[in-house]
Amino acid sequence: MSTHAQQTRPDTVTQLVEDLARAGRAAQGQLALLDSGAKARALRTAAAALRDAAPAILAANAQDCAAAEANGTSGAMLDRLRLDAGRLAGIAAAVEAVAGLPDPVGQVIDRSEAPAGMALSRVRVPIGLIGIIYESRPNVTADAAALCVMSGNAALLRGGSEAVNTNRAIHAAFAAGLAAEGVPAAAVQLLPTQDRAAVGAMLGAAGLIDMIIPRGGKGLVARVQADARVPVLAHLDGICHTYVHHAADPAMARAVTLNAKMRRTGICGAMETLLLDAAFPDSAGVVAALLDGGCTLRGDARAQAIDSRIQPASANDWDTEYLDAVLSVAVVDGLEQALAHIARHSSGHTDAIITGDDAVAEAFLARVDSAIVMANASSQFADGGEFGLGAEIGIATGRLHARGPVALEGLTTYKWQVRGSGQARA
Amino acid sequence: MSTHAQQTRPDTVTQLVEDLARAGRAAQGQLALLDSGAKARALRTAAAALRDAAPAILAANAQDCAAAEANGTSGAMLDRLRLDAGRLAGIAAAVEAVAGLPDPVGQVIDRSEAPAGMALSRVRVPIGLIGIIYESRPNVTADAAALCVMSGNAALLRGGSEAVNTNRAIHAAFAAGLAAEGVPAAAVQLLPTQDRAAVGAMLGAAGLIDMIIPRGGKGLVARVQADARVPVLAHLDGICHTYVHHAADPAMARAVTLNAKMRRTGICGAMETLLLDAAFPDSAGVVAALLDGGCTLRGDARAQAIDSRIQPASANDWDTEYLDAVLSVAVVDGLEQALAHIARHSSGHTDAIITGDDAVAEAFLARVDSAIVMANASSQFADGGEFGLGAEIGIATGRLHARGPVALEGLTTYKWQVRGSGQARA
Numbered sequence: 024m025s026t027h028a029q030q031t032r033p034d035t036v037t038q039l040v041e042d043l044a045r046a047g048r049a050a051q052g053q054l055a056l057l058d059s060g061a062k063a064r065a066l067r068t069a070a071a072a073l074r075d076a077a078p079a080i081l082a083a084n085a086q087d088c089a090a091a092e093a094n095g096t097s098g099a100m101l102d103r104l105r106l107d108a109g110r111l112a113g114i115a116a117a118v119e120a121v122a123g124l125p126d127p128v129g130q131v132i133d134r135s136e137a138p139a140g141m142a143l144s145r146v147r148v149p150i151g152l153i154g155i156i157y158e159s160r161p162n163v164t165a166d167a168a169a170l171c172v173m174s175g176n177a178a179l180l181r182g183g184s185e186a187v188n189t190n191r192a193i194h195a196a197f198a199a200g201l202a203a204e205g206v207p208a209a210a211v212q213l214l215p216t217q218d219r220a221a222v223g224a225m226l227g228a229a230g231l232i233d234m235i236i237p238r239g240g241k242g243l244v245a246r247v248q249a250d251a252r253v254p255v256l257a258h259l260d261g262i263c264h265t266y267v268h269h270a271a272d273p274a275m276a277r278a279v280t281l282n283a284k285m286r287r288t289g290i291c292g293a294m295e296t297l298l299l300d301a302a303f304p305d306s307a308g309v310v311a312a313l314l315d316g317g318c319t320l321r322g323d324a325r326a327q328a329i330d331s332r333i334q335p336a337s338a339n340d341w342d343t344e345y346l347d348a349v350l351s352v353a354v355v356d357g358l359e360q361a362l363a364h365i366a367r368h369s370s371g372h373t374d375a376i377i378t379g380d381d382a383v384a385e386a387f388l389a390r391v392d393s394a395i396v397m398a399n400a401s402s403q404f405a406d407g408g409e410f411g412l413g414a415e416i417g418i419a420t421g422r423l424h425a426r427g428p429v430a431l432e433g434l435t436t437y438k439w440q441v442r443g444s445g446q447a448r449a
Numbered sequence: 450m451s452t453h454a455q456q457t458r459p460d461t462v463t464q465l466v467e468d469l470a471r472a473g474r475a476a477q478g479q480l481a482l483l484d485s486g487a488k489a490r491a492l493r494t495a496a497a498a499l500r501d502a503a504p505a506i507l508a509a510n511a512q513d514c515a516a517a518e519a520n521g522t523s524g525a526m527l528d529r530l531r532l533d534a535g536r537l538a539g540i541a542a543a544v545e546a547v548a549g550l551p552d553p554v555g556q557v558i559d560r561s562e563a564p565a566g567m568a569l570s571r572v573r574v575p576i577g578l579i580g581i582i583y584e585s586r587p588n589v590t591a592d593a594a595a596l597c598v599m600s601g602n603a604a605l606l607r608g609g610s611e612a613v614n615t616n617r618a619i620h621a622a623f624a625a626g627l628a629a630e631g632v633p634a635a636a637v638q639l640l641p642t643q644d645r646a647a648v649g650a651m652l653g654a655a656g657l658i659d660m661i662i663p664r665g666g667k668g669l670v671a672r673v674q675a676d677a678r679v680p681v682l683a684h685l686d687g688i689c690h691t692y693v694h695h696a697a698d699p700a701m702a703r704a705v706t707l708n709a710k711m712r713r714t715g716i717c718g719a720m721e722t723l724l725l726d727a728a729f730p731d732s733a734g735v736v737a738a739l740l741d742g743g744c745t746l747r748g749d750a751r752a753q754a755i756d757s758r759i760q761p762a763s764a765n766d767w768d769t770e771y772l773d774a775v776l777s778v779a780v781v782d783g784l785e786q787a788l789a790h791i792a793r794h795s796s797g798h799t800d801a802i803i804t805g806d807d808a809v810a811e812a813f814l815a816r817v818d819s820a821i822v823m824a825n826a827s828s829q830f831a832d833g834g835e836f837g838l839g840a841e842i843g844i845a846t847g848r849l850h851a852r853g854p855v856a857l858e859g860l861t862t863y864k865w866q867v868r869g870s871g872q873a874r875a
Contacts, residue, residue, distance in 0.1 A: 052792070052818075055816075055818070056816070135836075135837055136837070137830065137835055137836055137837055138835065138837055139826075139830065139835060141823075141826050141830065143836060143837075148818065150848050150849065151848060233848050233849070234848075234849065254680065254847075254849050272871070275871040278871065278873050279871060279872075279873055281873075282873030282874055283873075286873070286874055366478070375867075384868070388866045388868070390481075390482070392481070392574065392864070393864065394864055394865065395864065395865040395867060396864060396865070396866055396867065397567075397866075397867040397868075397869065398866075398867065398868050398869060399868070399869040399870055399871050399872070400565075400567050400867055400868075400869030400871070400872045400873075401872060401873045401874050403873075403874040404563065404565065404567065404867065404869075404872065404874050409563055409564065409565065409874065410561075410563055410569060410865070411561055411562070411563055411564055411569075421680075422576050422577055422659050422660075422862045423576065423659070423660065423680050423849065423850040423862060424849040424850040426862055426863060426864060426865070427864070427865045428865075436848045436849060436852055437852060438818070438819065438820055438821065438822060438852060438853070439820065439821045439822070439836070439852070439853045439854075440814045440822055440823075441801075441821060441822065441823040441824065441826055441830065442810070442814070442823075442824050442825070442826075443823065443824060443825040443826030443830075444825055445698070445701040445704065445705060445825050445826070446705075446825070446826045446827060446830065447704050447705055447707075447708035447709075447712070447826075447827045447829075448708055448712055448827050448829040448830050448835065
């Protein structure tokens with residue numbers, strides 16, 4: 024490639040992304056006119072198209088998996104990439120589940136009367152064009168597209184290079200299903216290039232892409248958050264705390280903390296730090312349950328005194344998201360110390376208290392400033408499905424627009440409708 | 450100043466802004482614990498302090514005005530800068546009015562029950578630290594501070610250099626009033642430097658400043674939108690349309706369009722483009738009322754045929770916010786053409802229809818994708834006060850978080866509260 028070509032390549036990719044974004048915006052204008060039934064029908068047809076295309080999708084996936092194995096891809100990453108008939112059926116079923124969710128578009132948030140007499144209402148409308156940047160899980164191609172379409176948004180998808188063939192096959196089937204119901208093909212577009220400059224072009228497309236949602240590891244999310252000129256909906260870390268207050272029921276404390284840490288250690292809602300009240304009488308039982316359950320504990324000096332199997336924590340541990348069977352443990356003297364620890368170290372994702380004292384629970388729920396605050400429940404419930412939202416597009420720890428699990432409603436904005444009878448302003 | 454000092458200056462300013470932001474965040478943590486009554490009391494005391502400090506504030510303002518005049522500042526700019534006893538009383542009264550508004554913090558947006566049985570609620574909480582960057586109107590110092598405090602947010606204010614003495618005097622009185630009620634001084638801070646690098650430092654303070662609101666001319670807003678790494682709440686342009694449908698009542702069409710353009714030409718909700726339906730029988734009357742009212746009209750060929758006083762429009766006119774007694778006028782063939790014109794040229798601020806046909810009005814309200822859509826009312830109503838919100842911090846045309854007039858609620862976000870009874874996730 025000539026020097027000239029190398030210099031112009033980023034411009035070409037930027038042009039491509041801008042062209043796709045404009046096409047997506049135009050398609051979104053048509054999508055916005057569809058009623059809930061039409062969008063649901065299109066998604067059900069897309070789900071059927073995914074089932075019909077199973078042989079092609081699984082063949083494409085086998086190709087991606089073979090390439091990944093040849094590249095020495097590890098077990099967990101390969102597992103995220105791999106599809107089989109059951110997983111593909113699950114993807115199609117998930118699209119149908121989205122079709123069955125209540126459509127937020129057109130919902131009236133509130134109504135009021137202007138002092139001059141006009142009727143005011145705030146009505147939910149789609150955001151516009153959503154960019155989704157994701158890594159190896161090919162199900163995101165269908166999941167994210169379905170949530171965008173049901174909420175009246177166009178989607179511009181950029182999947183990981185390791186899943187390129189799978190994503191293309193899923194996208195082709197999905198888009199064909201939409202098209203069969205008259206939804207414009209550009210409502211859901213998959214970036215046709217794996218050029219990394221395309222990610223930069225998406226992140227810079229302010230005014231063309233309305234929101235970017237990264238789905239993947241910390242490296243991807245951090246890059247998107249650092250470089251985006253477009254608003255980003257995401258969470259970087261899930262450094263989730265559980266504070267066991269002295270008035271906690273010991274059996275509940277054991278069961279909930281064990282679940283919060285060990286049910287699945289790799290999810291963002293997994294507990295990463297346990298705060299034990301010095302006055303809680305069963306710290307030894309809580310700690311033993313975790314250790315016996317196979318968790319490595321790293322504690323401050325007072326925590327280490329509880330059980331000799333607890334290793335010493337370093338200063339970094341309090342700011343570490345292990346995503347593994349490892350937990351940092353500190354002993355605190357009451358609610359205020361627990362709140363101070365959380366204020367300093369929480370990533371603002373999910374923090375929980377276990378207590379039998381309602382007043383203390385309410386103080387914790389009021390004062391901890393995280394997207395999700397819980398009393399007497401496992402932080403592993405931090406999930407749109409567990410919150411009854413249906414599928415979620417992600418969990419947001421930013422402070423604006425939407426926080427916590429984000430589903431269809433979080434993919435909408437609102438406009439003000441004003442109905443007058445000829446009012447002129449005095 | 451040595452070369453070395455010049456090179457290090459931006460770092461010093463950045464450090465200053467970061468230190469102020471950290472102090473503001475710490476103060477916000479305390480502010481968030483105050484109940485509505487305590488915040489209202491603090492604002493009423495701040496209002497009283499503004500009245501008590503009137504001699505000092507007016508003396509500082511006289512100094513600013515003299516300097517501005519010496520610099521050849523023009524009438525309108527000088528008028529925005531100048532305070533007198535009446536205007537200052539208005540500023541204090543506006544602070545008291547904010548103290549009387551319902552506090553959004555703690556409001557429950559909605560409640561539900563998780564499938565596993567926990568009670569879920571979404572509760573409004575402050576956003577955190579709000580940066581306000583503004584120009585010559587010194588009232589913003591008190592207005593913005595009051596809205597931030599009432600919504601539990603800390604404010605970091607950066608006013609225009611032309612109002613530096615006035616802003617300092619207003620801020621000193623306001624902060625003293627807050628402090629007298631136990632609100633930490635850093636809850637409302639005014640940047641102590643007019644160094645332009647401070648604006649850049651504020652715009653780059655992602656993670657320290659949660660939201661930036663620019664208040665001022667297009668140059669300021671454009672710079673903030675282009676350079677900010679922090680989310681921005683703003684509108685750049687108010688290219689507002691009024692479409693006179695063929696079924697509009699002629700008298701209403703004349704009165705509303707005249708008001709929409711001429712009541713005050715310099716506000717963002719002023720109509721900038723009039724779309725006349727070719728089948729509307731009284732276009733000549735609407736046009737004559739505007740011309741006779743002193744408005745210059747620039748039209749397309751069909752509009753020019755209505756009245757010989759209409760000048761030819763250039764292609765730029767359709768994308769121009771005149772903020773003056775100038776209006777572009779086009780003739781359209783029905784609703785679809787009007788919608789297409791608006792989709793292409795609107796800035797997404799406020800667009801209106803005048804029609805006696807309810808079905809057409811509803812189609813317009815549903816399909817125009819602007820922050821505010823109106824039927825049979827003047828676009829000059831695009832204002833938080835006219836919407837019954839009390840004082841507004843600004844009008845937003847972005848698509849996320851808040852759209853249209855933004856008042857106290859727009860200065861909040863929410864968190865999820867989860868109340869369980871020991872649930873562990875299956």
